[in-house]
Amino acid sequence: MPSLLHHPLDPSSRIIRLMCAEYGVPLDVEEIKPWLRTPELLEINPAGTLPIMLDDSDTPVVGLLAAIHTVEDLYTPAVVAGLFPPEPGGRAEMWRLIEWVITKLNDEVTRYLLEEKIIKRDQKGATPDPSVMRAAKANLNEHMLYFNWLLAHRTWLAGDMMTLADFTLAAHLSVLDYMGDMDWGKANETRDWYARLKSRPAFRTLLNDRVVAMPPHRGYADLDF
Amino acid sequence: MPSLLHHPLDPSSRIIRLMCAEYGVPLDVEEIKPWLRTPELLEINPAGTLPIMLDDSDTPVVGLLAAIHTVEDLYTPAVVAGLFPPEPGGRAEMWRLIEWVITKLNDEVTRYLLEEKIIKRDQKGATPDPSVMRAAKANLNEHMLYFNWLLAHRTWLAGDMMTLADFTLAAHLSVLDYMGDMDWGKANETRDWYARLKSRPAFRTLLNDRVVAMPPHRGYADLDF
Numbered sequence: 001m002p003s004l005l006h007h008p009l010d011p012s013s014r015i016i017r018l019m020c021a022e023y024g025v026p027l028d029v030e031e032i033k034p035w036l037r038t039p040e041l042l043e044i045n046p047a048g049t050l051p052i053m054l055d056d057s058d059t060p061v062v063g064l065l066a067a068i069h070t071v072e073d074l075y076t077p078a079v080v081a082g083l084f085p086p087e088p089g090g091r092a093e094m095w096r097l098i099e100w101v102i103t104k105l106n107d108e109v110t111r112y113l114l115e116e117k118i119i120k121r122d123q124k125g126a127t128p129d130p131s132v133m134r135a136a137k138a139n140l141n142e143h144m145l146y147f148n149w150l151l152a153h154r155t156w157l158a159g160d161m162m163t164l165a166d167f168t169l170a171a172h173l174s175v176l177d178y179m180g181d182m183d184w185g186k187a188n189e190t191r192d193w194y195a196r197l198k199s200r201p202a203f204r205t206l207l208n209d210r211v212v213a214m215p216p217h218r219g220y221a222d223l224d225f
Numbered sequence: 226m227p228s229l230l231h232h233p234l235d236p237s238s239r240i241i242r243l244m245c246a247e248y249g250v251p252l253d254v255e256e257i258k259p260w261l262r263t264p265e266l267l268e269i270n271p272a273g274t275l276p277i278m279l280d281d282s283d284t285p286v287v288g289l290l291a292a293i294h295t296v297e298d299l300y301t302p303a304v305v306a307g308l309f310p311p312e313p314g315g316r317a318e319m320w321r322l323i324e325w326v327i328t329k330l331n332d333e334v335t336r337y338l339l340e341e342k343i344i345k346r347d348q349k350g351a352t353p354d355p356s357v358m359r360a361a362k363a364n365l366n367e368h369m370l371y372f373n374w375l376l377a378h379r380t381w382l383a384g385d386m387m388t389l390a391d392f393t394l395a396a397h398l399s400v401l402d403y404m405g406d407m408d409w410g411k412a413n414e415t416r417d418w419y420a421r422l423k424s425r426p427a428f429r430t431l432l433n434d435r436v437v438a439m440p441p442h443r444g445y446a447d448l449d450f
Contacts, residue, residue, distance in 0.1 A: 045321075046371060047329055059314060066320035073313045088298045089284060095291035096270075103328070104272055146271060 003028035005041075005052040008209040009118055009178060010034065011110055012064040012102070013051040014171035016071065019083060019164065021202035025075045035119045064102065068164065083164040094158040097165035101172055105143050110172050112136040117179050118211070137181060144187050151189040170197045174206055180217030184225060191225075199223050228253035230266075230277040233434040234343055234403060235259070236335055237289040237327070238276040239396035241296065244308060244389065246427035250300045260344045289327065293389065308389040319383040322390035326397055330368050335397050337361040342404050343436070362406060369412050376414040395422045399431055405442030409450060416450075424448050 004020075004027045006013030020027050034041060037048045044052055045062045053061040053070060061070045076082050085091050113136050116128040147169065150157060158165040173194060176182050184191045197203060207221040219225035229245075229252045231238030245252050259266060262273050269277055270287045278286040278295060286295045301307050310316050338361050345351040372394065375382060383390040398419060401407050409416045422428060432446040444450035 047325055049329075059318070061317045062321045063324040065324045066317040069320050070313055070317050073316065088295055091298065092286045092291040092295050093284070095294050096287040099288040099290045100272055104274075107332075 001026050001028050003030060003054045005030050005032050005044075005054070006050055007031060007033060008211055009114065009175050010050045011106065011172045011175050012049070014174060014206060015064060015164075015168050016051045016053070016067045017205060018167040018171060018202050019068065019071050020075070021205055022083065022167070022200070023071065023075050023077050025071065033122065036122065081161070083162070083167065085158070085161060085163055090159060090161070090163070094163040094165045097158055098168045101165075101168045105169075105172055108139040109136050109143060110175060113176065113179060113181055118214070121214075140176070140181065141183075141186075144183075144190060148187055148189040151193045157193070166193075166197060167202075170194060170203075171206075174220075178209070178211075178216045178220050182217075184219075195223065195225070198225075226251050226253050228255060228279045230255050230257050230269075230279070231275055232256060232258060233436055234339060234400050235275045236331065236397045236400050237274070239399060239431060240289060240389075240393050241276045241278070241292045242430060243392040243396060243427050244293065244296050245300070246430055247308065247392070247425070248296065248300050248302050250296065258347065261347065306386070308387070308392065310383070310386060310388055315384060315386070315388070319388040319390045322383055323393045326390070326393045330394075330397055333364040334361050334368060335400060338401065338404060338406055343439070346439075365401065365406065366408075366411075369408075369415060373412055373414040376418045382418070391418075391422060392427075395419060395428075396431075399445075403434070403436075403441045403445050409444075420448065420450070423450075 002020075002025065004013065004016060006017065006029055008031060017027065017029070032038075032041060032050070034048055034050050042048055044060050047063070049063060051064065051067050053067050055061075061067050072082075072084060076084075085094055112132055116133050116136075120126040120128055147157075154160070156162045156166050157169055173182060173190075184194075198207070210216070227245075227250065229238065229241060231242065231254055233256060242252065242254070257263075257266060257275070259273055259275050267273055269285050272288070274288060276289065276292050278292050280286075286292050297307075297309060301309075310319055337357055341353040341358050341361075345353055372382075379385070381387045381391050382394055398407060398415070409419075423432070435441070
């Protein structure tokens with residue numbers, strides 16, 4: 001069974017957990033805090049990032065892109081629909097939106113809120129900076145306008161079929177939702193789409209995640225939120 | 226013939242130009258400045274990023290990951306070796322290093338130096354901030370230590386074969402070299418590797434790039450530098 005070094009609120013780790021759950025790949029998960037940059041972590045991944053997949057036989061699979069491609073290469077099941085569209089045009093649209101989320105949304109929203117609310121809890125004397133959190137939430141509003149607009153025109157984020165782009169966005173929004181940063185009242189189209197994803201069996205494991213001394217925001221685990 | 230909206234010093238555009246040149250795919254290139262965020266650009270790509278590939282028949286292929294996968298899907302030639310390793314383990318190592326360059330190296334080095342030296346030239350009254358450039362160059366030194374160490378143990382960045390990871394790093398270092406930010410005297414292993422890449426036919430088009438009123442740094446186009 002492959003194992004995964006992850007943190008429950010690391011969005012990249014969540015993408016791989018969702019992908020594996022959807023494909024029926026059992027994962028042995030081990031929680032670490034990558035921001036502590038322990039020698040053990042840096043030896044496997046000098047970049048100090050997650051996720052990291054480990055298997056008995058192979059060298060570690062390090063980072064989000066490597067893990068996505070490894071899961072897709074080795075574990076795409078024959079029995080359920082895959083998460084990559086069959087046509088090149090559909091795959092290009094999927095990758096466009098994955099890139100949007102893992103670079104733009106992450107750089108403008110997710111990474112700041114994680115830094116202020118989670119990582120700073122492990123830094124002596126550090127307190128969340130309200131101005132940084134305000135800026136990140138203003139950025140989030142702009143992103144939500146775009147996702148609402150897209151999802152008003154499409155069944156799934158990249159088009160007619162559910163793809164890895166849906167899981168990628170859902171992974172980020174689920175982290176923001178855990179921390180109480182999602183304002184679902186202003187995001188009808190995205191809320192409807194998220195409700196559909198949330199009710200999938202693959203999503204269950206994420207909804208049970210708990211971080212010590214930081215319970216999830218109200219509604220996080222509710223299918224009707 | 227596919228066309229590419231690019232900027233000569235945009236590292237992501239350079240990755241696709243190198244990949245297409247290596248695969249023998251002719252490209253009709255059109256230069257734009259993405260930081261001006263023109264309505265024409267934002268209509269094709271609301272993220273305002275490059276590269277963007279256009280073909281007569283299809284919708285635009287937007288962003289680096291979409292372009293990489295489209296070129297690999299549609300244009301991998303039968304006659305030359307591809308840029309993706311045949312084994313899953315080799316591909317995982319390639320993606321690890323691509324992610325390192327396009328997120329970590331970009332976020333800590335390339336994007337800052339481009340912002341200060343190139344983008345600010347189009348902002349009235351803006352001048353490069355020496356403290357930002359100093360920090361970026363200090364970060365670059367740390368990255369070079371890692372690349373030198375890797376390349377002291379390997380023929381190519383991801384192992385025994387040349388892969389897209391080599392082109393990805395070379396695209397970023399070539400931009401830094403154009404701007405005069407590469408200190409090759411301290412980077413023996415990386416310099417030897419870069420000299421091998423630079424002498425490939427695929428690299429020629431990059432070496433002819435010129436930005437208005439900003440000639441390349443001495444040695445940029447020399448195969449013996």
